[in-house]
Amino acid sequence: xxxxxxxxxxxxxxxxxxxxxxxxxxxxxxxxxxxxxxxxxxxxxxxxxxxxxxxxxxxxxxxxxxxxxxxxxxxxxxxxxxxxxxxxxxxxxxxxxxxxxxxxxxxxxxxxxxxxxxxxxxxxxxxxxxxxxxxxxxxxxxxxxxxxxxxxxxxxxxxxxxxxxxxxxxxxxxxxxxxxxxxxxxxxxxxxxxxxxxxxxxxxxxxxxxxxxxxxxxxxxxxxxxxxxxxxxxxxxxxxxxxxxxxxxxxxxxxxxxxxxxxxxxxxxxxxxxxxxxxxxxxxxxxxxxxxxxxxxxxxxxxxxxxxxxxxxxxxxxxxxxxxxxxxxxxxxxxxxxxxxxxxxxxxxxxxxxxxxxxxxxxxxxxxxxxxxxxxxxxx
Amino acid sequence: xxxxxxxxxxxxxxxxxxxxxxxxxxxxxxxxxxxxxxxxxxxxxxxxxxxxxxxxxxxxxxxxxxxxxxxxxxxxxxxxxxxxxxxxxxxxxxxxxxxxxxxxxxxxxxxxxxxxxxxxxxxxxxxxxxxxxxxxxxxxxxxxxxxxxxxxxxxxxxxxxxxxxxxxxxxxxxxxxxxxxxxxxxxxxxxxxxxxxxxxxxxxxxxxxxxxxxxxxxxxxxxxxxxxxxxxxxxxxxxxxxxxxxxxxxxxxxxxxxxxxxxxxxxxxxxxxxxxxxxxxxxxxxxxxxxxxxxxxxxxxxxxxxxxxxxxxxxxxxxxxxxxxxxxxxxxxxxxxxxxxxxxxxxxxxxxxxxxxxxxxxxxxxxxxxxxxxxxxxxxxxxxxxxxxxxxxxxxxxxxxxxxxxxxxxxxxxxxxxxxxxxxxxxxxxxxxxxxxxxxxxxxxxxxxxxxxxxxxxxxxxxxxxxxxxxxxxxxxxxxxxxxxxxxxxxxxxxxxxxxxxxxxxxxxxxx
Numbered sequence: 001x002x003x004x005x006x007x008x009x010x011x012x013x014x015x016x017x018x019x020x021x022x023x024x025x026x027x028x029x030x031x032x033x034x035x036x037x038x039x040x041x042x043x044x045x046x047x048x049x050x051x052x053x054x055x056x057x058x059x060x061x062x063x064x065x066x067x068x069x070x071x072x073x074x075x076x077x078x079x080x081x082x083x084x085x086x087x088x089x090x091x092x093x094x095x096x097x098x099x100x101x102x103x104x105x106x107x108x109x110x111x112x113x114x115x116x117x118x119x120x121x122x123x124x125x126x127x128x129x130x131x132x133x134x135x136x137x138x139x140x141x142x143x144x145x146x147x148x149x150x151x152x153x154x155x156x157x158x159x160x161x162x163x164x165x166x167x168x169x170x171x172x173x174x175x176x177x178x179x180x181x182x183x184x185x186x187x188x189x190x191x192x193x194x195x196x197x198x199x200x201x202x203x204x205x206x207x208x209x210x211x212x213x214x215x216x217x218x219x220x221x222x223x224x225x226x227x228x229x230x231x232x233x234x235x236x237x238x239x240x241x242x243x244x245x246x247x248x249x250x251x252x253x254x255x256x257x258x259x260x261x262x263x264x265x266x267x268x269x270x271x272x273x274x275x276x277x278x279x280x281x282x283x284x285x286x287x288x289x290x291x292x293x294x295x296x297x298x299x300x301x302x303x304x305x306x307x308x309x310x311x312x313x314x315x316x317x318x319x320x321x322x323x324x325x326x327x328x329x330x331x332x333x334x335x336x337x338x339x340x341x342x343x344x345x346x347x348x349x350x351x352x353x354x355x356x357x358x359x360x361x362x363x364x365x366x367x368x369x370x371x372x373x374x375x376x377x378x379x380x
Numbered sequence: 381x382x383x384x385x386x387x388x389x390x391x392x393x394x395x396x397x398x399x400x401x402x403x404x405x406x407x408x409x410x411x412x413x414x415x416x417x418x419x420x421x422x423x424x425x426x427x428x429x430x431x432x433x434x435x436x437x438x439x440x441x442x443x444x445x446x447x448x449x450x451x452x453x454x455x456x457x458x459x460x461x462x463x464x465x466x467x468x469x470x471x472x473x474x475x476x477x478x479x480x481x482x483x484x485x486x487x488x489x490x491x492x493x494x495x496x497x498x499x500x501x502x503x504x505x506x507x508x509x510x511x512x513x514x515x516x517x518x519x520x521x522x523x524x525x526x527x528x529x530x531x532x533x534x535x536x537x538x539x540x541x542x543x544x545x546x547x548x549x550x551x552x553x554x555x556x557x558x559x560x561x562x563x564x565x566x567x568x569x570x571x572x573x574x575x576x577x578x579x580x581x582x583x584x585x586x587x588x589x590x591x592x593x594x595x596x597x598x599x600x601x602x603x604x605x606x607x608x609x610x611x612x613x614x615x616x617x618x619x620x621x622x623x624x625x626x627x628x629x630x631x632x633x634x635x636x637x638x639x640x641x642x643x644x645x646x647x648x649x650x651x652x653x654x655x656x657x658x659x660x661x662x663x664x665x666x667x668x669x670x671x672x673x674x675x676x677x678x679x680x681x682x683x684x685x686x687x688x689x690x691x692x693x694x695x696x697x698x699x700x701x702x703x704x705x706x707x708x709x710x711x712x713x714x715x716x717x718x719x720x721x722x723x724x725x726x727x728x729x730x731x732x733x734x735x736x737x738x739x740x741x742x743x744x745x746x747x748x749x750x751x752x753x754x755x756x757x758x759x760x761x762x763x764x765x766x767x768x769x770x771x772x773x774x775x776x777x778x779x780x781x782x783x784x785x786x787x788x789x790x791x792x793x794x795x796x797x798x799x800x801x802x803x804x805x806x807x808x809x810x811x812x813x814x815x816x817x818x819x820x821x822x823x824x825x826x827x828x829x830x831x832x833x834x835x836x837x838x839x840x841x842x843x844x845x846x847x848x849x850x851x852x853x854x855x856x857x858x859x860x861x862x863x864x865x866x867x868x869x870x871x872x873x874x875x876x877x878x879x880x881x882x883x884x885x886x887x888x889x890x891x892x
Contacts, residue, residue, distance in 0.1 A: 030810050181399045182434050188392040189437050193406050193511055195389060222391050258474035261438045266511040271438045272431065272475040294397040
């Protein structure tokens with residue numbers, strides 16, 4: 001059932017929740033967490049749908065915080081909270097409250113959310129778009145054990161990764177990291193099958209996909225070998241090649257679903273590596289609520305250390321250095337030449353750019369990013 | 381090149397990285413009796429579901445062995461149909477493409493040496509083509525009488541040999557014999573070829589989430605364990621009820637009966653998990669040690685006539701459907717003494733449980749399908765409320781529902797709203813199913829994965845099987861010599877004798 005409340009307060013919403021629960025005849029609740037989704041009107045529907053699907057695995061109270069944009073001085077001075085309380089069939093297996101904030105209250109969303117959190121249960125905040133640069137310092141982020149961002153949905157994903165690394169606080173996590181779990185799992189399984197040393201790695205994927213950088217940084221961090229990141233047309237990640245003492249191991253995925261694993265001396269094998277939808281990503285994200293140290297370690301490795309030769313560089317990486325920088329600049333110019341559909345779209349959120357400018361991002365990447373202002377639509 | 385099993389040498393594996401699933405190493409599964417019901421309805425879908433969840437290694441191979449004249453493609457088609465009909469997760473073409481590469485079929489009978497040679501060469505071929513590294517599990521989904529011959533054939537053709545770091549494992553299904561003697565014989569046959577740590581006995585109940593949750597409930601929490609003993613517990617009831625009859629299983633069921641079919645394995649395992657002491661770890665050894673200890677402490681009452689009941693379902697109405705009695709079923713001897721209902725009372729002789737009866741019951745054609753463990757607590761020693769206030773109040777209970785609708789119910793007294801003081805039972809329900817339906821893996825998924833990983837803690841050991849028979853054998857012998865099974869109407873909760881058995885102790889069965 002659905003209860004609409006206009007110009008309301010958190011207290012009223014709590015009353016409506018109890019009323020809704022009694023009305024559907026299940027006064028006992030078995031919910032395991034509160035999921036707060038902070039988003040704009042445009043992305044709310046998809047995010048809520050994904051959260052409802054994920055709630056089958058993790059019954060939760062879902063609070064969708066939609067900050068409405070005030071367009072006139074009159075709007076900005078008034079302040080209003082509207083809520084839509086959904087329980088039962090409409091809300092997956094939990095309860096959903098869609099909160100719409102107008103005017104001044106937009107700046108005080110935490111005061112609305114705090115009284116609506118499930119007592120004593122973990123809180124997860126998810127920003128499908130426009131995540132704050134320091135999630136842990138955000139008033140809503142501060143309420144949560146776990147803060148989920150999505151760099152893929154940002155204007156300049158790779159630069160934002162650097163910013164995320166600087167602001168990292170235990171409990172931060174990113175859907176670009178979640179997306180590569182099957183890849184990581186398959187690569188680990190591939191190394192289970194052989195007893196050889198990895199000497200160099202190449203990660204190939206879409207240019208504006210931070211998952212490629214994260215995978216490359218994870219590999220570099222774990223294996224302590226030079227890792228090259230090279231661009232391809234996608235979709236998503238398209239391949240990983242590991243050069244080992246007993247020949248190359250490659251995992252190639254051209255079509256976004258079925259990959260081929262080839263190991264030197266063994267026949268090529270097909271492995272399913274489907275790109276997962278957001279609901280599956282969120283379900284995975286909610287499975288564990290403790291800090292993800294592996295993510296932290298991979299993220300902090302630093303994007304700028306990819307494509308470089310470490311001191312004890314093997315002959316392989318020295319040979320590969322030249323083509324690497326060549327391919328980077330090639331991709332930058334390709335980006336410039338490419339007719340971008342969103343060429344004249346305005347930059348929506350100015351803050352990340354300012355902040356990211358401080359970050360020591362690679363110049364080439366930054367240049368490429370500036371020339372294609374918005375890849376958000378195509379990235380999705 | 382020798383494949384490494386485990387994770388020691390792999391720099392991409394890190395215990396702190398908990399997103400990476402436990403994924404089986406390079407391996408394959410050989411199913412004997414692949415045309416059977418279990419294989420089609422449970423095993424093949426479980427293999428697919430595992431692949432779909434990304435838990436099978438690249439190159440995982442599935443080999444079917446059966447008499448039917450099939451080519452690899454026919455077998456693949458059969459698996460395809462079974463997966464489409466019974467898999468838990470949605471069908472995805474790319475997952476299927478991954479699986480189909482490693483599918484082989486070997487045609488032959490169990491005494492056919494040539495067929496086993498073909499199986500051997502198939503495995504060698506898979507090692508080369510799929511990189512399975514010689515690691516194979518043999519799933520014996522075959523009737524008990526074929527066990528010895530298949531096991532012997534595996535030995536004869538060197539299929540059970542583990543060489544160069546590879547493993548071979550045998551998976552066997554119940555029944556593990558029909559009494560202590562036959563169980564020992566069976567174990568001797570199996571262990572002649574496979575060492576105890578190579579043998580995995582499937583009790584699919586132990587793969588269920590709720591059963592594993594018993595351990596979490598008891599040992600991860602503080603609020604239950606202090607009252608989990610004779611000072612607070614009045615008695616424990618473990619029930620496994622089925623609403624169906626014997627169906628087409630007359631040949632198997634007659635002469636075996638409910639007690640051997642269910643109590644010996646499932647119910648005694650549930651009893652062991654409910655009553656055991658805290659294991660020192662959740663390793664297979666430590667768990668088996670505790671289960672063995674508690675099964676060894678189980679004592680039967682002196683008078684077996686007073687503390688056991690067996691029954692046979694008679695014609696009646698079951699859930700709105702007219703059904704026939706056991707003795708009228710096709711293929712059943714009208715004078716059969718086989719029990720389709722069995723209830724027994726046992727005690728556990730240790731400090732924790734002395735004097736607390738455990739009532740176990742199972743039956744076919746009962747009220748509804750349910751499996752549950754009910755721990756019923758003693759009444760409060762003193763009540764400040766007067767008698768009329770608590771007249772309606774029952775005993776507190778914690779009920780662990782294993783299937784269907786997995787969950788936990790806590791029953792306690794609560795005041796009825798109003799001016800007078802009246803206290804009645806309320807049930808608080810934690811529907812585990814509600815929370816985890818979509819993602820709860822099927823028991824077979826978990827168990828097959830555990831076999832491939834070599835993780836033995838959800839599989840009963842030889843000693844546990846033999847101890848269970850030691851508990852049941854005296855009862856079966858007593859039943860053989862005394863009387864006949866009581867008749868109970870289909871669709872009810874068993875014979876009146878079972879109610880009388882509890883009434884003698886001043887208790888009554890829960891209606892599940």
